[in-house]
Amino acid sequence: MNKQLTSLLTLSKAYLHKGKGRTVKARKNILGSILIKGGSIAISLIMVPLTIDYVNPTRYGIWLTLSSIVGWFSFFNIGLTHGLRNKFAEAKAKGDHAAAQMYVSTTYAILTIIFSGVWLVFLFVNPFLDWVSILNVSSEMRSEVSLLAVIVFTYFCLQFVLKIINTLITADQQPAKASLIDLFGQLISLLFIAILVKTTEGSLLKLGVALCLSPILILGIANLIFFRRKYYNYRPKISKIDFKHSKGLFNLGLTFFIIQVAGLIQYQSANIIIAQSFGTYEVTSYNIVYKYFNMLGMAFGIFLSPFWSASTDAYFQNDIGWIRKAIKKYLQLIVLLVCGGAVMLIFSDEVYRIWLRGNVEIDFILSFWGFIFVSTYMFGNVFVNFLNGISALRIQFWASLVSPIIYILVALAMIKYLDMGVYSLFIASLIANFNGIIIAPIQYYLIIYKNKKGIWIR
Template sequence: MSLNNQLGSLWQWLLNFFTKGHPRSLEAKKNIMVSLFIKGASIAIGLILVPLTIHYVNPSQYGIWVTLSSMVAWISFFDIGFTHGLRNRFAEAKANGNKELARTYISTTYYYIGIIFIVLWILLIIVTQFINWYKLLNVPASMEKELTVLVMLIFSYFCLQFIFRIINTILIADQKSAKASLIDMLGQLFSLLIIFILTKTTRGSLLYLALAIGIAPTLILILSNFFFFNTAYKEYKPSLSYVKKRYAKDIMSLGMRFFVLQIAAIIQFESILFLIAHYFKPEQVTPYSIAYKYFFTLQMIFTILLSPLWSGVTDAYNSGDMDWIKNAIKKYLIILAPFILLGAIMLAVSGVVYDIWVGKEVVYVKFSLSLLCYIYFSVTMFASIFVSVINGIGALRIQFFSSLVTPVLFLSLSIILIKQFHFGVESILLSSIVSNVFGYIIAPVQVYNIFYKKSEARIWYR
């Protein structure tokens, strides 16, 4: 076959891939392709931000910054499941052609999330004054005032972002994940530009860093809300007249289950950096964070491909299209294989990449940390396929009860490995892998019983 014929065949295959198939699948494919380019830019920006930020402050201050940002993320569970509940309810209402109901869900979510996080912000600003952050983070007392102001800044922009990030939930629920990715990427890009300017004009400062990383994404989110609700989503624009208390309960009936799952995830994943800083030193957060970000690029790309699955499953399940769901699971498992292989290659060259990326003289990352990060993300990507399907159909009871055990198992195992066996930072990653048993064992079993075995046992469907 000639080169022209080969190119012609490839072009025809690509054309068919993006123009033929189920409308639900076509929408997902288009969003995935655009998201890949956008997330590719986000990954590049994120990778540039790490060495730029470390050199702007220093490895110890960077560790403090990453730890505090992680700890502040704990307050996200105060949304009590509203955003996750909205994602399913909005997708269901739109699939049924009920625009009035969809607008009611959006308006009600904005209203209650706004109240929750405004009140929470006021309380956090007050409470912050009475916490000895320098003791909590194991840093010199001379940093007390700086840390207090830093925490207040992080709290402020986090609460604002959580309110206005609802637009991302709506876009993802509507299978427009590429647009949600674009919003995040623009926020990152402007933060990068501001930090670059700071490196040329100011001395390293945690406070300036907080402003640079916080202000730009917050403004982008606010502007995105105004843009989308005056254009493509004008008919869903939030309005006080559409706020209905009874629909808040409807969102929360599903959302409360997601709320418990959020708490479990936050306790497990967001406490990792605090445990490292508390039981070791803030400097130890930096090598962990670098290894984590390096392998996280794999999951970021996989998440782009996976992002349409949740809402697609919700739509397909409500339409009775079980074949679409089974085909989607099969395709995602096939897609996962090259990611696992690529991760192994990344592991093999990780030492060289770290040296080029941040400099060996700045931070040293042990191979054991890289190995455990690779295993952790491989397991997480596999689990995310089945968890997305379960979340999409709202069959959360088994996941709910598993989530009550997961954080207890994680914290207990981490402390035992640190105090009794002196495993070091690696013990926390190992505990994360072991405790995530629902995702890579129980969730696949549940999906098998629902879609393949068609079990009559009600527990799988609840």
């Protein structure tokens, strides 16, 4: 038995170290991510019923809706972290450590300036915002929700700056380490919520503090550790801030910014539309279905996460064969995950009953469209990740200008004129995601198989 175990470990080790550098790095990160993401998924599933029990489904829906509204302010990121990811990876590949540090320092400086200003403006404006009407809640909750908004907004502003370290780690083709940082934050949040459930009555404010404080503490510690050790040569310094010579970062970041805004409108507005049209209870239903089927997306993301930066490396080294093989393997994986998702759909009602202890009723049709949405999203995400990695963003940029308009119009038309339910948000997302589902695969084929240039590669 010991010989068999030793032989298995030897074969596994040989497999992990077989192939090109980027392939070996990807395999190691995938293996690490499987363990880490598995823990993350488990914590996410545990937190949903625990949180609902603590504050009830309607109040949990308020938390989700408020988080979505505040999440809109992430557009002030102006895509800089995505631009940094590509530029940092390119600079490291070329051995230009000075340029890499300049990009890091400049990004930290700009995001700190932007989100400090945004935070101060919000503190001034918040007392004048009518959160009762915005969230469609009871007037008795006015002061509670207003203070919760300040807590959540402060968290968002801080995490946009501190999460730059995750961008660097991912650009360095080590997404497993970035996921580990997030996992620690989730663990601390789960611990805080468990303590709240045992020691206090349900409170949105206490829930907000528990969910917001933990990730910020972990991100702050991660910044200190990585910039004192592994990324010491790239640590942000005031003397390295250079707005003039970081034009490439900003141009690329601006393109990602538009694409990012489109994504925010398309995905963050769902909770707001549902709250206004159906009430905050249905926000909870919609998000539970999304969380359930997005386990497929999270599992797929474990394997896909190294691909963005790896494709940057492969494309600029003209290793087209590696890219083709990688895409084929990802598509095969999607087929397996979709089959698993079909099983999840069949048993969804039973899973919800056990998972949520009967606290939330969910229609099967909502689950069906949630499954379809996640399946198609995984497919499109393969090609979008490749195009992002090689900065071929022009077509995605133009598509992102119209996709949010299509999404909102289709969703509202289905709800108001066709009298369709919450599932219409998933259908609207499918239609609005025409770039990922149709255009991006065509663009990939023309670049990799037909060697097309021009607008396809820009």
